[in-house]
Amino acid sequence: EAQVTQNPRYLITVTGKKLTVTCSQNMNHEYMSWYRQDPGLGLRQIYYSMNVEVTDKGDVPEGYKVSRKEKRNFPLILESPSPNQTSLYFCASTRQGTGELFFGEGSRLTVL
Amino acid sequence: AQTVTQSQPEMSVQEAETVTLSCTYDTSENNYYLFWYKQPPSRQMILVIRQEAYKQQNATENRFSVNFQKAAKSFSLKISDSQLGDTAMYFCAFMKGETSGSRLTFGEGTQLTVNP
Numbered sequence: 001e002a003q004v005t006q007n008p009r010y011l012i013t014v015t016g017k018k019l020t021v022t023c024s025q026n027m028n029h030e031y032m033s034w035y036r037q038d039p040g041l042g043l044r045q046i047y048y049s050m051n052v053e054v055t056d057k058g059d060v061p062e063g064y065k066v067s068r069k070e071k072r073n074f075p076l077i078l079e080s081p082s083p084n085q086t087s088l089y090f091c092a093s094t095r096q097g098t099g100e101l102f103f104g105e106g107s108r109l110t111v112l
Numbered sequence: 113a114q115t116v117t118q119s120q121p122e123m124s125v126q127e128a129e130t131v132t133l134s135c136t137y138d139t140s141e142n143n144y145y146l147f148w149y150k151q152p153p154s155r156q157m158i159l160v161i162r163q164e165a166y167k168q169q170n171a172t173e174n175r176f177s178v179n180f181q182k183a184a185k186s187f188s189l190k191i192s193d194s195q196l197g198d199t200a201m202y203f204c205a206f207m208k209g210e211t212s213g214s215r216l217t218f219g220e221g222t223q224l225t226v227n228p
Contacts, residue, residue: 033215033216035216035218040121040220040221041220042116042118042203042218042219042220042221043203043205043216043218044218045215045216048215058215059215088155090157092157098162099145099147099162099207100147100159100162101157101159101216103156103157105154105155105156106155106156106157
């Protein structure tokens with residue numbers, strides 16, 4: 001089954017404690033991205049990657065890092081989380097030729 | 113930069129009736145793609161319908177259809193014969209240029225409730 005898998009689905013952490021949200025896709029897509037969803041703001045892109053070792057900033061990259069060492073994986077790293085990073089996070093991969101995004105199930109992150 | 117606006121934060125409709133969700137966008141691009149995504153309470157993002165800007169014909173997917181007005185930069189979603197399972201947050205989204213996966217810009221979302 002074609003899918004994008006994110007972990008963890010839920011996480012409560014404290015300010016400053018580094019965390020990583022993993023993302024993996026099994027569709028051999030080159031393009032992957034991370035979004036955060038906040039009420040009244042829709043989804044905003046954090047970072048994207050066009051292929052292995054190729055990443056770039058989206059609209060709201062501050063406080064986040066990413067890496068793309070393998071085609072299937074695109075982890076999101078919060079080096080020093082702060083309360084304003086409390087949000088719902090989505091990883092997505094894109095089918096070339098159609099632009100259709102396939103989303104993971106979302107990761108609800110709370111930073112205290 | 114592109115912007116997408118959904119001016120209806122909430123809407124409701126009776127089961128079996130028709131409802132239209134509004135979306136407007138602003139861009140200087142001529143080649144782009146527009147999408148409607150649905151997010152039910154499960155939080156999963158589900159593609160509802162997709163429209164290429166170069167196509168004049170409005171896209172349809174079963175009970176879902178769009179009214180794409182390129183000159184007016186409007187992209188509304190019509191849901192016919194509404195069902196309880198259509199209750200969800202709906203997001204309009206814009207993608208410029210070639211479909212290599214460039215940035216998707218989302219609207220704020222419209223919460224649709226279908227009442228029995």
